[in-house]
Amino acid sequence: MTVAAFLSDAKPAGDKRGKMQQAATIDIASLTKKYGDDAVAVDAISLKIKAGTYCCLLGPSGCGKTSTLRMIAGHETATSGDIRLGDVVVTDLPPAKRQTSMMFQSYALFPHLDLVDNVAFSLKMKSVPKAERRAKALDMLKLMHIDQYASRRPAQLSGGQQQRVALARALITSPQALLLDEPLSALDPFLKVKMRQELKRLQRELGVTFVHVTHSQEEAMALADLVVVMSNGRIEQAAEPREIFHRPATAFVARFMGDHNVLAGKVKELDAEGALIEAPNGASFRIPGADHLVVGETAEAAVRRDRIAIGESPTKGLGFTGHVRNVEYRGGSMKVTLDAPGVEDFTVYAEESAFDSAPHEVGQAVPLSWSLADVHVLKPTAH
Amino acid sequence: MTVAADASPTSVETEAPPRKRRLALPLAPYLQAAPLALILGAFLLLPIAAIVIVSFWDYDSVQIYPAFVTLNYEESLGSWVTWSTFLNTLKFVAIVWAITLVVGFWVAYFLAFHVRTSKMQTVLFLVCTVPFLTSNIIRMISWVPFLGRNGLLNSALVELGIVPAPLEFLLFSEFAVVLAMVHLYALFMVTPIFNTLVRIDRSLVEAARDAGASSWQILTNVIIPLAKPGIAIGSIFVVTLVLGDFITVRFMSGGQSASMGLMIANQISLLQYPAAAANAVALLILVLLMMAAILKIVDIRKEL
Numbered sequence: 001m002t003v004a005a006f007l008s009d010a011k012p013a014g015d016k017r018g019k020m021q022q023a024a025t026i027d028i029a030s031l032t033k034k035y036g037d038d039a040v041a042v043d044a045i046s047l048k049i050k051a052g053t054y055c056c057l058l059g060p061s062g063c064g065k066t067s068t069l070r071m072i073a074g075h076e077t078a079t080s081g082d083i084r085l086g087d088v089v090v091t092d093l094p095p096a097k098r099q100t101s102m103m104f105q106s107y108a109l110f111p112h113l114d115l116v117d118n119v120a121f122s123l124k125m126k127s128v129p130k131a132e133r134r135a136k137a138l139d140m141l142k143l144m145h146i147d148q149y150a151s152r153r154p155a156q157l158s159g160g161q162q163q164r165v166a167l168a169r170a171l172i173t174s175p176q177a178l179l180l181d182e183p184l185s186a187l188d189p190f191l192k193v194k195m196r197q198e199l200k201r202l203q204r205e206l207g208v209t210f211v212h213v214t215h216s217q218e219e220a221m222a223l224a225d226l227v228v229v230m231s232n233g234r235i236e237q238a239a240e241p242r243e244i245f246h247r248p249a250t251a252f253v254a255r256f257m258g259d260h261n262v263l264a265g266k267v268k269e270l271d272a273e274g275a276l277i278e279a280p281n282g283a284s285f286r287i288p289g290a291d292h293l294v295v296g297e298t299a300e301a302a303v304r305r306d307r308i309a310i311g312e313s314p315t316k317g318l319g320f321t322g323h324v325r326n327v328e329y330r331g332g333s334m335k336v337t338l339d340a341p342g343v344e345d346f347t348v349y350a351e352e353s354a355f356d357s358a359p360h361e362v363g364q365a366v367p368l369s370w371s372l373a374d375v376h377v378l379k380p381t382a383h
Numbered sequence: 384m385t386v387a388a389d390a391s392p393t394s395v396e397t398e399a400p401p402r403k404r405r406l407a408l409p410l411a412p413y414l415q416a417a418p419l420a421l422i423l424g425a426f427l428l429l430p431i432a433a434i435v436i437v438s439f440w441d442y443d444s445v446q447i448y449p450a451f452v453t454l455n456y457e458e459s460l461g462s463w464v465t466w467s468t469f470l471n472t473l474k475f476v477a478i479v480w481a482i483t484l485v486v487g488f489w490v491a492y493f494l495a496f497h498v499r500t501s502k503m504q505t506v507l508f509l510v511c512t513v514p515f516l517t518s519n520i521i522r523m524i525s526w527v528p529f530l531g532r533n534g535l536l537n538s539a540l541v542e543l544g545i546v547p548a549p550l551e552f553l554l555f556s557e558f559a560v561v562l563a564m565v566h567l568y569a570l571f572m573v574t575p576i577f578n579t580l581v582r583i584d585r586s587l588v589e590a591a592r593d594a595g596a597s598s599w600q601i602l603t604n605v606i607i608p609l610a611k612p613g614i615a616i617g618s619i620f621v622v623t624l625v626l627g628d629f630i631t632v633r634f635m636s637g638g639q640s641a642s643m644g645l646m647i648a649n650q651i652s653l654l655q656y657p658a659a660a661a662n663a664v665a666l667l668i669l670v671l672l673m674m675a676a677i678l679k680i681v682d683i684r685k686e687l
Contacts, residue, residue: 073593096594109590110590110591112609121596125597126595169590
């Protein structure tokens with residue numbers, strides 16, 4: 001029996017929702033959260049997460065991703081704006097009335113209860129008889145493969161086991177959306193990857209909407225159907241992982257995702273092929289055309305780190321010569337960081353064999369080149 | 384050659400220190416434990432041993448004699464006065480414990496969960512301790528002008544026409560004893576409960592709310608179970624203090640009520656030391672039984 005089948009046919013008694021739980025679309029409309037008068041945590045964001053989507057809210061700490069999640073869960077009141085779950089506006093409903101379930105960052109398991117009572121907690125709150133709720137909780141633990149520890153307390157479990165208990169506890173209410181606050185941050189790297197696969201499998205089987213807060217690009221890329229990159233309380237880009245990777249919307253996304261170099265400068269001239277931008281010190285780069293480019297205004301473009309070749313550029317504006325500042329081995333490729341006047345922290349992922357054929361040491365001047373097709377124009381950052 | 388020359392000094396170095404340490408080892412832990420052992424021995428075990436010994440001695444109106452008689456215990460435990468005093472003491476314990484528990488938990492809960500900044504928590508907690516800047520005798524005496532027959536409360540009630548005549552039970556009564564004890568001992572309940580409450584992870588409360596728990600359910604299913612160690616420690620303080628109290632009972636009851644402590648104090652003033660010692664031993668056993676009962680119910684080890 002799959003988790004989904006289990007959850008849909010074994011409804012807890014006293015649950016008036018009746019029919020089978022379905023995933024719900026989460027619709028957020030100009031949601032704002034202010035702490036005090038001037039501390040804006042979330043700044044009028046709008047986002048639609050389709051039913052059954054695995055959505056990752058991604059961003060550096062303090063970007064508003066956790067506040068957003070907590071507002072969806074009902075543990076934080078929205079200053080303004082609305083949240084809709086399915087057909088219900090849940091903005092002012094208490095957490096338990098929202099058909100969402102939250103998994104907390106440190107799991108928040110009750111230290112004084114054994115695993116069965118932890119998982120059965122929400123059923124106890126609904127006054128489900130003891131034998132029935134314990135039986136159902138035990139079934140849930142079995143599905144998570146931790147039933148052999150059923151009589152233990154949370155403190156006696158490892159991090160990965162605690163997480164399974166937390167998942168079991170969150171899922172026993174058959175929520176329409178599961179909200180996960182940095183669920184993998186407390187685990188060691190190997191377990192992280194393992195639990196990541198398990199989360200994805202669980203989401204596929206259950207088909208419910210998952211909203212997962214993380215600061216790890218890798219995690220978001222691996223898990224999400226929809227990656228929402230946030231910064232300073234705003235959404236920088238909400239798209240599929242491939243879209244985010246290939247076509248980052250803004251310089252922030254390009255930098256944060258980490259596989260792009262950002263070129264910035266004033267637009268000097270526009271022509272049929274695109275534009276020429278000039279960096280502050282005089283170096284100029286060729287970029288493809290875009291509607292928002294205006295001569296004299298600042299423009300930014302991203303170049304994929306793995307699409308840059310070492311060698312003189314045949315075309316002016318599609319390359320420069322920089323000084324090697326650092327070389328790191330990545331396994332299969334070398335990460336070469338260069339500095340040049342007007343271009344800082346320019347990084348190239350050079351194929352190991354290509355790098356070895358002409359090794360470059362720190363301090364050496366190295367010419368770089370790329371093709372226009374690998375240059376991607378970024379939208380101006382709104383703030 | 385070079386290898387041998389290098390190896391020999393290192394081998395000497397690595398072997399020498401452990402040998403020294405092995406010699407020093409047996410004494411060090413005893414020396415570390417000695418100060419506490421001396422203090423407990425001199426100020427706890429010796430006096431208790433003296434009391435136990437004296438409780439078997441004989442006495443008359445002017446002198447006590449070294450002996451081994453069980454007469455003191457027989458007289459004490461054979462008298463209904465002792466038993467009713469015991470019961471009266473236990474009654475005070477039960478009432479004062481119940482009231483301080485409710486008041487203490489209430490105050491601690493407010494401080495821990497409703498006062499947001501830890502700075503304000505500290506300030507308010509210090510406010511709770513302000514009465515302790517004066518001695519407990521003074522705190523007790525200050526009730527007299529308030530509760531007395533012509534005291535503040537009675538004259539106010541009479542003048543407002545709420546009662547026709549001054550209320551007699553307010554002072555020099557068991558009511559007054561309980562009131563003063565609650566006043567004196569509530570803080571001993573607030574402090575340990577507050578300590579356990581502030582250590583409860585707030586995400587547990589949120590997790591409970593997420594699971595559909597009402598505020599009352601969160602209190603009974605999460606907060607009170609997690610506060611048990613603090614409640615137990617506070618209970619030990621209050622139960623012990625009330626069991627041993629004599630000055631509050633004597634003063635606030637105006638001599639109309641009795642407690643074990645008061646009975647022992649009276650015997651001491653009559654120089655009946657062996658009888659007082661026998662009652663003290665009985666009281667000590669009672670206190671230990673109560674402690675054992677509390678510790679059996681709640682595991683306080685993680686709080687210590």
